[in-house]
Amino acid sequence: MAKHDKTDIGISTILNPVPVVMVSCAGKDPESPEQRPNIITVAWTGTINSEPPMLSVSIRRSRHSYKLIMDTGEFVVNLVSKSLCKPCDLCGVKSGADIDKFEACGLTAVKARDLQYAYAIKEAPVSISCKVRDVTALGSHDMFIADITAVTADSYLLDDNGRLCLDKANLVAYNHGEYFLLGQKLGFFGYSVASEEVMRKRMGK
Numbered sequence: 711m712a713k714h715d716k717t718d719i720g721i722s723t724i725l726n727p728v729p730v731v732m733v734s735c736a737g738k739d740p741e742s743p744e745q746r747p748n749i750i751t752v753a754w755t756g757t758i759n760s761e762p763p764m765l766s767v768s769i770r771r772s773r774h775s776y777k778l779i780m781d782t783g784e785f786v787v788n789l790v791s792k793s794l795c796k797p798c799d800l801c802g803v804k805s806g807a808d809i810d811k812f813e814a815c816g817l818t819a820v821k822a823r824d825l826q827y828a829y830a831i832k833e834a835p836v837s838i839s840c841k842v843r844d845v846t847a848l849g850s851h852d853m854f855i856a857d858i859t860a861v862t863a864d865s866y867l868l869d870d871n872g873r874l875c876l877d878k879a880n881l882v883a884y885n886h887g888e889y890f891l892l893g894q895k896l897g898f899f900g901y902s903v904a905s906e907e908v909m910r911k912r913m914g915k
């Protein structure tokens with residue numbers, strides 16, 4: 711049994727685990743090398759509102775992607791499956807100012823649903839089209855607050871009733887500098903008070 715005596719470990723961005731996502735974007739002239747479709751890896755992201763659906767991504771002003779998103783007000787949040795984990799890391803250590811990351815990762819840029827300029831990653835299981843509503847300077851990062859304007863998902867993730875089964879997507883989470891594959895289902899929203907019948911249906915027990 712763990713002993714819960716506490717040690718002060720200093721103030722830091724220790725909130726974990728967090729999602730890690732591949733944010734795709736492009737400038738208004740995608741044929742030019744400076745504005746071609748690009749991908750930036752972002753861990754400082756989160757859902758921030760339900761109605762209307764909104765999310766945020768926090769990006770340093772020095773990033774190549776920062777300029778593209780500022781220019782168009784558009785980006786796509788692509789969820790990261792196991793097979794995208796290495797490309798995701800690469801997009802987080804190389805700049806689109808130096809290389810074509812779609813080409814380097816062997817990924818396909820497809821026009822994003824409902825957006826004019828941004829591209830989505832075809833190989834991502836879920837792609838979330840976003841339009842920037844506001845930009846807040848926080849310090850090291852600027853937080854882009856955005857409306858979700860469309861969501862696409864690979865059809866293998868939908869069951870016969872059209873329900874999204876995200877547990878089939880082999881998604882990756884980021885925990886204290888390391889990537890982890892989501893694995894074992896422990897419960898579901900409200901399972902602590904669920905009936906035996908619901909538990910059997912949802913958990914197989």
Ligand SMILES: Cc1cc2nc3c(=O)[nH]c(=O)nc-3n(C[C@H](O)[C@H](O)[C@H](O)COP(=O)(O)O)c2cc1C
Nearest residue numbers: 750751752753754769770773774775802804805806
């Ligand atoms: C796991 C991981 C998470 C990252 N999270 C962020 C983030 O939240 N915000 C940010 O500005 N940069 C983040 N980065 C760094 C950028 O992805 C990286 O600097 C990238 O090369 C920028 O690409 P760009 O210059 O093409 O825009 C992260 C990198 C990794 C590997």
